[in-house]
Amino acid sequence: METTFREESADPRTQSVPLSHLSLELGHLYMEDFAAGAGRLREQFTRVKPWADAARLSVAGAAGARRPRVSTCFLVDDYFTRFSSPAELVPMLLAEAEACGLTIDYLARESGCATADGVEPASLVEGRLVESPPVGSNGSRPAVREIGWLCNGERSPAAGGGEAMSGATAWAAPAETGARRHSVFMDVELWDDGDRGRTWSCPFLAAVWQLLRLGLLRREGRPVLQAVPWGGERGAFPRSWDDLPPLVQLNPSAAPFAAYGTFSVLPSRFLPVEHAVRLVLGQVALEEAVLRQTAERADREGFAVPPAVTDRAAYAFYAEP
Amino acid sequence: MLVFAASDKGGTGRSVTSANIAYRRALGGDDVCYLDFDFGSPTAAAVFDVPGSLRGVETGGLHSYLQGTTVEPHRVDVWAESEHDVLRSRPTGAGQLVLVPGDRSGGEFTTNPATVRRCAELFLRLEEEFDIILVDLSAGRSYAVDMVLEATAREEFDALRVRWLVFHRWTRQHIIAAHGLVFGERGVVAGGVARGHEADRLRSAIRFVRAAVPDPESALFAHVPPPQAAWLRRCDQDLKELAAQLDIGVTKVLGSVPLEPVLQWREQLITDEDALTSRVANVRTRDALKRLAEALSGEKAWEPL
Amino acid sequence: MTGGAGEGPQAFVCGEVRTCLLQTSASLPRAEAVRLLQLRSDEAVRFSERPNMYAVSPEVLTGVDCALPAATGSRVRAVGTVRARAVLTEGRVLQATARLSSPVSGADRRLPWGHYLVRPGVVQPLGRLSVPDVAAGFLGARPAGPDRHAAATVDLGAIAERLLARVLGQPLLDRRAPFKSRRTRLRWFAVHAADGQGPPAAEFTVAADGLRTLWISAAGLDAAEIAGFCEELALHDWLLTTLIRMVDRSRLGSTAGPEAVLALRPAVDHLLHLWMPGARTGARLAPLWDGLERHPGFTRQWQTLVQRIRDQLALQAIPFRCEA
Numbered sequence: 001m002e003t004t005f006r007e008e009s010a011d012p013r014t015q016s017v018p019l020s021h022l023s024l025e026l027g028h029l030y031m032e033d034f035a036a037g038a039g040r041l042r043e044q045f046t047r048v049k050p051w052a053d054a055a056r057l058s059v060a061g062a063a064g065a066r067r068p069r070v071s072t073c074f075l076v077d078d079y080f081t082r083f084s085s086p087a088e089l090v091p092m093l094l095a096e097a098e099a100c101g102l103t104i105d106y107l108a109r110e111s112g113c114a115t116a117d118g119v120e121p122a123s124l125v126e127g128r129l130v131e132s133p134p135v136g137s138n139g140s141r142p143a144v145r146e147i148g149w150l151c152n153g154e155r156s157p158a159a160g161g162g163e164a165m166s167g168a169t170a171w172a173a174p175a176e177t178g179a180r181r182h183s184v185f186m187d188v189e190l191w192d193d194g195d196r197g198r199t200w201s202c203p204f205l206a207a208v209w210q211l212l213r214l215g216l217l218r219r220e221g222r223p224v225l226q227a228v229p230w231g232g233e234r235g236a237f238p239r240s241w242d243d244l245p246p247l248v249q250l251n252p253s254a255a256p257f258a259a260y261g262t263f264s265v266l267p268s269r270f271l272p273v274e275h276a277v278r279l280v281l282g283q284v285a286l287e288e289a290v291l292r293q294t295a296e297r298a299d300r301e302g303f304a305v306p307p308a309v310t311d312r313a314a315y316a317f318y319a320e321p
Numbered sequence: 322m323l324v325f326a327a328s329d330k331g332g333t334g335r336s337v338t339s340a341n342i343a344y345r346r347a348l349g350g351d352d353v354c355y356l357d358f359d360f361g362s363p364t365a366a367a368v369f370d371v372p373g374s375l376r377g378v379e380t381g382g383l384h385s386y387l388q389g390t391t392v393e394p395h396r397v398d399v400w401a402e403s404e405h406d407v408l409r410s411r412p413t414g415a416g417q418l419v420l421v422p423g424d425r426s427g428g429e430f431t432t433n434p435a436t437v438r439r440c441a442e443l444f445l446r447l448e449e450e451f452d453i454i455l456v457d458l459s460a461g462r463s464y465a466v467d468m469v470l471e472a473t474a475r476e477e478f479d480a481l482r483v484r485w486l487v488f489h490r491w492t493r494q495h496i497i498a499a500h501g502l503v504f505g506e507r508g509v510v511a512g513g514v515a516r517g518h519e520a521d522r523l524r525s526a527i528r529f530v531r532a533a534v535p536d537p538e539s540a541l542f543a544h545v546p547p548p549q550a551a552w553l554r555r556c557d558q559d560l561k562e563l564a565a566q567l568d569i570g571v572t573k574v575l576g577s578v579p580l581e582p583v584l585q586w587r588e589q590l591i592t593d594e595d596a597l598t599s600r601v602a603n604v605r606t607r608d609a610l611k612r613l614a615e616a617l618s619g620e621k622a623w624e625p626l
Numbered sequence: 627m628t629g630g631a632g633e634g635p636q637a638f639v640c641g642e643v644r645t646c647l648l649q650t651s652a653s654l655p656r657a658e659a660v661r662l663l664q665l666r667s668d669e670a671v672r673f674s675e676r677p678n679m680y681a682v683s684p685e686v687l688t689g690v691d692c693a694l695p696a697a698t699g700s701r702v703r704a705v706g707t708v709r710a711r712a713v714l715t716e717g718r719v720l721q722a723t724a725r726l727s728s729p730v731s732g733a734d735r736r737l738p739w740g741h742y743l744v745r746p747g748v749v750q751p752l753g754r755l756s757v758p759d760v761a762a763g764f765l766g767a768r769p770a771g772p773d774r775h776a777a778a779t780v781d782l783g784a785i786a787e788r789l790l791a792r793v794l795g796q797p798l799l800d801r802r803a804p805f806k807s808r809r810t811r812l813r814w815f816a817v818h819a820a821d822g823q824g825p826p827a828a829e830f831t832v833a834a835d836g837l838r839t840l841w842i843s844a845a846g847l848d849a850a851e852i853a854g855f856c857e858e859l860a861l862h863d864w865l866l867t868t869l870i871r872m873v874d875r876s877r878l879g880s881t882a883g884p885e886a887v888l889a890l891r892p893a894v895d896h897l898l899h900l901w902m903p904g905a906r907t908g909a910r911l912a913p914l915w916d917g918l919e920r921h922p923g924f925t926r927q928w929q930t931l932v933q934r935i936r937d938q939l940a941l942q943a944i945p946f947r948c949e950a
Binding site: 442481 | 646647649781783784787788791794795797799800801802803806807808809835875877
């Protein structure tokens with residue numbers, strides 16, 4: 001005699017999302033880039049273009065006989081600093097991209113990674129962090145949620161990562177778990193709590209952004225961050241970022257936003273941030289049902305998707321002048 | 322009920338008196354937990370005669386817990402582990418008597434938000450189970466005092482009964498020091514208010530305990546020459562006036578413990594056997610400790626002043 | 627990529643349940659129970675009202691890389707994740723369970739963390755382990771004092787305890803519990819029995835210091851089902867332990883007059899209706915309850931106590947009525 005409770009717990013409610021083969025990110029826009037003017041944007045898109053073409057070519061090979069589905073996206077920071085407005089910025093952005101032979105299918109606001117349509121993708125990911133345990137972890141250590149830092153090994157006891165230790169503890173070097181003889185130790189601040197609540201860090205939001213592009217987040221089985229079409233009939237872009245949906249679809253004939261894999265073409269100053277993103281992605285336990293759905297679909301399509309989520313994000317970093 | 326035992330100076334008999342209070346309450350049927358927050362010099366185990374934890378436990382004590390290296394601090398069941406003849410088995414009708422010792426090699430440590438949170442969690446966890454939680458704090462304005470003030474300022478403690486006992490000896494300097502510890506610029510009240518405590522509420526949760534008080538009328542002084550006796554009385558009277566001036570007069574005193582030779586020479590629990598059968602301790606001392614233990618939860622002694 | 631399936635079949639499942647009274651004056655209504663157990667924002671708290679009010683938190687994972695306990699002192703290192711959840715029964719009794727399952731052997735070195743992340747609740751040994759040895763080490767008495775060696779083996783109790791602290795630390799609890807009570811710990815270990823070995827078997831022991839141990843042998847190990855059974859057993863063991871202690875402290879029989887009744891009043895208000903052994907146990911594990919009812923005979927002892935309390939209440943009601 002099974003209880004009704006067990007029936008409720010069954011999984012089929014987990015919805016799937018449409019998936020492209022590749023989500024191609026054409027850039028992040030921060031205030032300093034905007035301040036440098038339209039010329040800077042043109043220059044960036046010019047450098048991105050060959051890599052974008054190469055990515056399309058590469059995915060066409062992997063997709064085999066099928067027509068490859070590639071969607072492009074662009075991220076604007078409206079979380080750490082507020083600048084300009086959609087009405088002013090978006091038309092300029094689209095024009096510069098077009099002039100370089102690029103199409104932006106989707107435009108996202110970075111604050112959408114923190115809060116989107118009443119869902120908090122960042123806090124959702126935080127709840128799913130499972131730290132990779134250094135050797136000797138038996139379950140009695142404090143969890144990441146208590147300290148707000150995530151690392152790839154074992155901290156130096158003297159540093160303690162926010163957990164001040166007594167002076168009696170001898171210093172020891174930090175160690176990367178699974179290091180090849182020498183460590184590349186990294187400790188990432190995920191958030192800080194201030195008087196006005198929690199502020200998520202840039203690398204953590206960037207990790208959330210990757211997971212959104214991979215279509216791997218759900219809230220109570222429903223997809224998180226749905227694209228809102230913004231075509232010609234919607235008229236002009238609003239004067240405030242808050243009036244723009246967190247994710248808008250600018251190209252009506254675009255392939256789905258989320259994809260099996262992501263490819264981001266970024267200036268090389270983003271390398272430390274994206275290293276931190278890899279560290280976070282490697283320690284997020286995603287919903288089994290979602291991972292299974294994606295794997296099964298990829299299987300049916302005959303498209304190879306790496307089992308580890310970290311390996312689904314690829315990059316090209318270009319040098320800025 | 323959460324009871325903090327504090328003192329400005331060492332040698333006030335704070336540890337031994339509060340341990341005796343814990344023992345008396347347990348005898349009376351309460352479940353009592355005694356926390357050794359005297360991080361610099363853990364002594365509680367000696368008072369309870371628990372040899373295994375004499376200088377704290379090897380690891381896993383309060384230091385380890387507060388610093389996050391163990392999730393549950395080690396507990397000592399005094400009735401089961403004490404080597405004291407009388408304590409060795411739990412008397413009929415007695416409640417639990419549990420000692421939570423510090424780490425053997427532990428010392429004073431600085432606190433941070435994480436230690437304060439753990440401290441608060443520990444108090445709440447023990448409040449679930451024990452009628453009385455007695456926390457023996459390091460002497461003076463220590464990190465331990467700051468930590469518990471901060472922990473108990475959290476809103477989770479609003480519903481709890483929290484009381485402070487400030488121990489001092491019956492001398493001029495000790496009276497002044499005790500006053501300073503509570504009402505001074507960097508005292509418990511000021512420190513508590515700075516951490517979010519309500520001044521009146523905190524003030525009315527503090528009572529003083531006079532320790533090692535020589536009683537001029539007691540048998541101990543029966544044979545002193547009359548001039549000396551008169552001097553003793555005069556001193557006693559002066560001290561009473563000083564205490565009243567400093568706002569730590571009778572209304573704020575929970576009790577006094579007479580000068581007791583046994584306690585001077587050896588910090589120990591005074592059992593009924595010590596006072597009545599072997600008579601190594603004075604019955605008056607036993608009675609004073611008993612009264613003190615009762616006053617801890619007596620409504621009258623804690624009426625807002 | 628499915629969760630439970632490691633490289634081989636799971637050879638054992640083990641866990642620890644901590645049970646305590648929710649620190650509120652009255653039992654928590656549904657909406658608040660849901661808020662209390664909402665440990666993650668993306669997964670709903672599961673709730674059922676039949677046969678009693680029962681809420682389950684989403685699960686949280688903790689990574690471990692340490693030795694498994696072993697009676698012989700052989701130290702097999704294992705890596706993986708422990709799953710933990712909190713459950714609340716009738717808005718009154720809170721429990722946290724941490725558990726793991728393990729195959730008999732695994733890769734001989736630690737694999738990338740992603741490998742373990744997709745196997746929630748599975749811990750894989752590096753090399754080969756002996757199930758009876760681990761079982762004896764896990765359930766066996768540990769030294770009373772903490773020692774360095776014990777600290778190095780997987781500590782499911784610590785994980786459960788931290789989860790309880792997290793749930794109980796929330797401001798929505800008023801912290802005016804109607805009575806003092808002690809947490810209990812149930813450490814359980816379930817082994818896979820070969821098919822055709824008959825019904826599942828269990829062995830329950832009460833150790834000192836609030837620790838109980840349970841050894842289970844069942845065909846077709848269903849970790850979730852066994853964990854649920856153990857929670858239910860721990861709940862009833864806690865109820866019985868708590869009631870025994872209350873009756874003991876009320877000095878029923880030696881104290882005349884209303885004191886004993888007053889001391890027992892919270893039991894009547896908050897505990898007696900919670901007794902429902904087997905209510906959530908599926909048919910497969912039901913024989914385990916039957917066995918435990920024969921020995922040590924939970925319900926028999928419970929009913930005896932309840933009868934004593936009711937008799938006392940009835941006796942006391944007589945003079946009260948006269949005074950009124």
